[in-house]
Amino acid sequence: MIFEFPLLSLAVWLPILFGVLVLATGNDRNASLARIIALVGAVLGFLVTIPLYVDFDKAQTAMQFVELQDWIPYYNIHYHLGVDGISVLFVLLNSFFTPLVVIAGWKVIEKRVAQYMAAFLIMSGLVNGVFVSLDAVLFYVFWEAMLIPMFIIIGVWGGSNRVYAAIKFFLYTFLGSVLMLIALLYLHIQSGGSFSILDFHKMPIPMTAQVLVFIAFFMAFSVKVPMFPVHTWLPDAHVEAPTGGSVVLAAILLKVGAYGFIRFSMPIVPDASHYLAGVMIALSLIAVVYIGLVALTQTDMKKLVAYSSISHMGFVTLGFFIFNAYGMEGALIQMLSHGFVSGALFLCIGVLYDRMHTRNIADYGGVASKMPVFAAFFVLFAMANVGLPGTSGFVGEFMVIMGTIKTNFWYAFMAASILIFGAAYTLWMVKRVIFGAVTNQNVERLTDITLREKLVLTILALSVMGMGLYPLPFTEIMHTSVNDLLTHVSHSKL
Amino acid sequence: MSYLLTLSPAYAEIFLLVMASAILIADLFVVSKERTLTYVLVQLTLLGCALITTVTHEPNVMQLFNGMFVGDAMSDVLKLLSYLAVSMALAYSRHYLLVRGLFTGEFMVLTLFALLGMMVMISAAHFMTLYIGLELLSLSLYAMVALQRDSVAATEAAMKYFVLGALASGLLLYGMSMLYGATGALGIAAISDAIRHGVENKELLVFGLVFVVAGLAFKLGVVPFHMWVPDVYHGAPTAVTILISSAPKLAVFAFVMRILVDGLQPLMMHWSGMLAILAVLSMAIGNIVAIAQTNIKRMLAYSTIAHMGFLLLGVLSGGTDGYGAAMFYAVTYVLMSLGGFGMIMLLSREGFEADMLDDFKGLNQRSPWLAFMMLILMFSMAGVPPTAGFYAKLSVLQAVIDAGHIPLAVMAVLFSLIGAFYYLRIVKLMYFDSPDSNAPISVRFDNGLLISVNGLAILALGIMPGALITVCAMAVQQSLLLR
Numbered sequence: 010m011i012f013e014f015p016l017l018s019l020a021v022w023l024p025i026l027f028g029v030l031v032l033a034t035g036n037d038r039n040a041s042l043a044r045i046i047a048l049v050g051a052v053l054g055f056l057v058t059i060p061l062y063v064d065f066d067k068a069q070t071a072m073q074f075v076e077l078q079d080w081i082p083y084y085n086i087h088y089h090l091g092v093d094g095i096s097v098l099f100v101l102l103n104s105f106f107t108p109l110v111v112i113a114g115w116k117v118i119e120k121r122v123a124q125y126m127a128a129f130l131i132m133s134g135l136v137n138g139v140f141v142s143l144d145a146v147l148f149y150v151f152w153e154a155m156l157i158p159m160f161i162i163i164g165v166w167g168g169s170n171r172v173y174a175a176i177k178f179f180l181y182t183f184l185g186s187v188l189m190l191i192a193l194l195y196l197h198i199q200s201g202g203s204f205s206i207l208d209f210h211k212m213p214i215p216m217t218a219q220v221l222v223f224i225a226f227f228m229a230f231s232v233k234v235p236m237f238p239v240h241t242w243l244p245d246a247h248v249e250a251p252t253g254g255s256v257v258l259a260a261i262l263l264k265v266g267a268y269g270f271i272r273f274s275m276p277i278v279p280d281a282s283h284y285l286a287g288v289m290i291a292l293s294l295i296a297v298v299y300i301g302l303v304a305l306t307q308t309d310m311k312k313l314v315a316y317s318s319i320s321h322m323g324f325v326t327l328g329f330f331i332f333n334a335y336g337m338e339g340a341l342i343q344m345l346s347h348g349f350v351s352g353a354l355f356l357c358i359g360v361l362y363d364r365m366h367t368r369n370i371a372d373y374g375g376v377a378s379k380m381p382v383f384a385a386f387f388v389l390f391a392m393a394n395v396g397l398p399g400t401s402g403f404v405g406e407f408m409v410i411m412g413t414i415k416t417n418f419w420y421a422f423m424a425a426s427i428l429i430f431g432a433a434y435t436l437w438m439v440k441r442v443i444f445g446a447v448t449n450q451n452v453e454r455l456t457d458i459t460l461r462e463k464l465v466l467t468i469l470a471l472s473v474m475g476m477g478l479y480p481l482p483f484t485e486i487m488h489t490s491v492n493d494l495l496t497h498v499s500h501s502k503l
Numbered sequence: 504m505s506y507l508l509t510l511s512p513a514y515a516e517i518f519l520l521v522m523a524s525a526i527l528i529a530d531l532f533v534v535s536k537e538r539t540l541t542y543v544l545v546q547l548t549l550l551g552c553a554l555i556t557t558v559t560h561e562p563n564v565m566q567l568f569n570g571m572f573v574g575d576a577m578s579d580v581l582k583l584l585s586y587l588a589v590s591m592a593l594a595y596s597r598h599y600l601l602v603r604g605l606f607t608g609e610f611m612v613l614t615l616f617a618l619l620g621m622m623v624m625i626s627a628a629h630f631m632t633l634y635i636g637l638e639l640l641s642l643s644l645y646a647m648v649a650l651q652r653d654s655v656a657a658t659e660a661a662m663k664y665f666v667l668g669a670l671a672s673g674l675l676l677y678g679m680s681m682l683y684g685a686t687g688a689l690g691i692a693a694i695s696d697a698i699r700h701g702v703e704n705k706e707l708l709v710f711g712l713v714f715v716v717a718g719l720a721f722k723l724g725v726v727p728f729h730m731w732v733p734d735v736y737h738g739a740p741t742a743v744t745i746l747i748s749s750a751p752k753l754a755v756f757a758f759v760m761r762i763l764v765d766g767l768q769p770l771m772m773h774w775s776g777m778l779a780i781l782a783v784l785s786m787a788i789g790n791i792v793a794i795a796q797t798n799i800k801r802m803l804a805y806s807t808i809a810h811m812g813f814l815l816l817g818v819l820s821g822g823t824d825g826y827g828a829a830m831f832y833a834v835t836y837v838l839m840s841l842g843g844f845g846m847i848m849l850l851s852r853e854g855f856e857a858d859m860l861d862d863f864k865g866l867n868q869r870s871p872w873l874a875f876m877m878l879i880l881m882f883s884m885a886g887v888p889p890t891a892g893f894y895a896k897l898s899v900l901q902a903v904i905d906a907g908h909i910p911l912a913v914m915a916v917l918f919s920l921i922g923a924f925y926y927l928r929i930v931k932l933m934y935f936d937s938p939d940s941n942a943p944i945s946v947r948f949d950n951g952l953l954i955s956v957n958g959l960a961i962l963a964l965g966i967m968p969g970a971l972i973t974v975c976a977m978a979v980q981q982s983l984l985l986r
């Protein structure tokens with residue numbers, strides 16, 4: 010390592026610090042100052058994570074950039090940070106999205122600007138904390154703490170039914186988390202007083218306990234992913250959240266749940282993971298097929314993309330629980346790609362919503378003739394959502410299907426249906442919104458996207474295309490860690 | 504002279520008694536309505552007590568008055584925290600009481616006597632001293648609840664508090680007399696020894712235990728002995744509620760430790776089962792009934808019941824971890840409760856009580872900083888990190904799971920999930936709703952500073968809880984070595 014600098018701490022605390030600074034600007038008279046500080050903080054927050062990628066040793070399986078300090082000595086809790094080839098990508102993804110979200114909310118948010126920007130910056134730091142924590146309590150603290158800003162974001166700047174959505178979001182995820190806390194405390198006691206996740210990885214656990222711990226983890230992570238049947242909070246939260254909130258929810262927060270499966274469930278209780286893999290695969294396939302069909306019937310654009318997210322995340326959990334390298338790497342690529350694509354789609358819907366103040370598909374039609382540049386972006390992202398070769402969506406889906414077909418043909422057959430359903434609901438939406446004749450006066454008055462919006466969408470379009478055409482920079486960095494994880498998971502811990 | 508030197512652990516109590524009497528007389532000569540002199544004297548007395556307790560602290564356990572009174576690390580830590588809590592409660596209530604014409608010398612002297620009762624309870628090592636301390640505390644509080652003579656609610660609350668409190672004292676005394684009958688001793692250590700050496704009449708012993716636990720449950724306010732809590736919290740002037748809900752909880756914790764842990768440890772298999780029932784019922788009823796409340800003082804009362812249930816979980820798990828966790832829980836609870844009731848007083852004006860949930864509507868628009876402090880308090884009460892309340896719950900759960908009671912731990916977290924709902928509702932009212940009135944909130948500088956320190960302390964303890972956890976565990980450990 011070249012840097013002995015506490016880069017990970019910086020990635021976590023810098024955005025939080027800037028968030029507090031933004032809060033200090035006070036009320037809306039200083040709104041423009043708040044925006045600028047927020048943007049500086051978000052960009053700096055992204056810049057400090059770049060060395061994490063550049064200096065990352067791709068051949069090493071151990072955690073890198075490790076920081077270890079005593080935190081609560083009485084319970085042997087440490088401030089223990091570190092990244093492997095999997096988590097480093099999510100830190101980057103998260104930090105990459107923060108400036109985009111800040112820019113996206115630049116003009117749109119007019120009331121309580123400082124609080125809005127601060128909430129996103131603080132959340133960005135907390136989510137980084139989730140990805141880099143190697144101590145169970147530290148992880149849990151970040152995991153729970155990030156609910157607070159999200160709760161506020163949905164509740165304050167959300168749509169008409171925001172209060173219901175915010176409380177549902179909080180209680181749903183809180184329920185899963187508290188059971189995970191019990192599992193973590195149980196592991197702490199079984200391990201003889203350690204809270205280190207790496208110690209949890211090594212310790213033997215009897216089968217019954219493994220299954221119970223798996224279920225507790227499942228409660229926490231499946232809600233966040235979200236998997237069928239605990240997905241019902243997501244459409245509500247997405248629909249009611251402001252654009253930035255939806256973007257962060259889809260691009261980042263859903264990844265946290267899936268990350269939990271590979272950091273906690275699979276390595277800590279591998280036997281239970283194998284034992285219950287059938288259930289997980291079944292739930293994943295239900296999500297892919299059934300939720301895909303549900304998406305088809307949606308009349309609200311945000312809801313449609315929300316259901317599409319659940320369906321795509323089903324692909325991710327499917328990739329994890331078939332236990333081979335193709336599936337795992339494909340799932341991880343899918344997570345990243347889904348981050349870019351769903352984030353971009355929510356931004357596009359936000360662009361339309363800011364102009365028309367409606368998300369109903371029926372209120373649109375013929376947008377392409379009024380907003381040609383926007384239409385080009387929208388169609389590109391829609392194609393990526395479908396999984397068109399050349400976009401990032403294709404790589405992940407293809408790899409997961411390849412991996413699945415090695416395990417069971419019929420699983421792969423069902424999973425591949427996403428290509429059809431996905432195409433159906435996405436393209437049908439595109440057809441009704443973008444193409445066709447201009448349907449009403451409001452569409453007639455639409456103006457094309459501004460420079461600010463162009464900037465955000467161009468960055469995302471480049472990412473989506475880049476990842477689709479040349480995924481190697483993403484796969485090579487995770488390769489060693491994925492293989493290490495799979496070897497670890499294949500050994501019994503009974 | 505040399506005899507006086509041996510009394511060093513009781514110096515603080517003696518000082519407080521002298522000062523309380525002196526202030527009672529001095530107040531007669533104070534003419535101003537503000538009673539600044541009396542107030543300053545009271546705060547100085549508390550400061551003096553804190554100094555004395557710090558200076559007279561001894562690393563080993565000190566017994567005096569023939570073993571009726573004990574000074575150890577736990578008593579010193581709890582006393583220091585009690586001074587702090589009482590001092591903060593007084594500072595919060597000063598302005599509130601002033602505009603209502605209730606800021607009298609009697610109020611402050613009664614507060615000091617209540618504190619004296621707490622201190623005696625905390626240091627008691629004998630049923631006699633325990634009971635004297637408890638009665639001194641309770642009688643002072645009864646009088647303080649009734650202080651607002653022209654308020655029907657306050658009078659009713661005082662009546663209820665007095666009758667039920669007297670009943671609880673009776674139960675406690677009855678249980679103590681049975682224990683005395685079974686063991687022939689009244690000293691905590693002597694009782695413990697007698698039980699350890701075998702008691703002939705085991706039934707009498709267990710009967711006595713049941714009555715003692717019932718009496719304790721009354722004082723703690725746990726289900727099914729909780730009826731007085733909502734009425735008293737609601738009916739009493741908020742300045743008195745903040746006192747009842749803060750420091751006395753530390754004293755009652757010490758009370759539980761002295762009687763159950765120090766004295767009746769050999770009967771743990773009996774009392775831990777009883778506490779488990781009380782704890783689960785409290786968490787269930789406290790959290791569920793709190794949802795239905797529209798008055799925030801009542802809501803916080805039910806939340807107290809649930810918190811006390813959680814605290815009992817730590818006690819019944821046993822061991823340094825369990826007792827230390829319970830103590831840490833008590834300390835964080837006191838901090839949160841001070842903040843919660845302090846906030847109600849801060850938002851109240853002359854002729855207006857901000858004690859309805861709707862009074863918190865749109866607080867973020869009227870005063871973002873106060874709303875943020877309340878947000879911290881509410882998330883801390885719900886046990887969401889990074890706040891002190893999370894570590895309180897974490898340490899108790901750790902002890903519960905370590906003791907092998909996983910089902911209890913699962914129930915505890917599920918009930919705290921239900922609890923999260925009504926704390927969230929306050930956050931929802933403050934942040935998501937629009938205010939009913941746009942009357943500006945004028946907060947006096949000292950009160951604003953106090954609530955900020957209080958809220959930020961909870962946040963700071965949520966980020967760096969290590970030191971306080973260690974202090975609590977060590978304090979409890981020394982008290983356990985006593986046996």
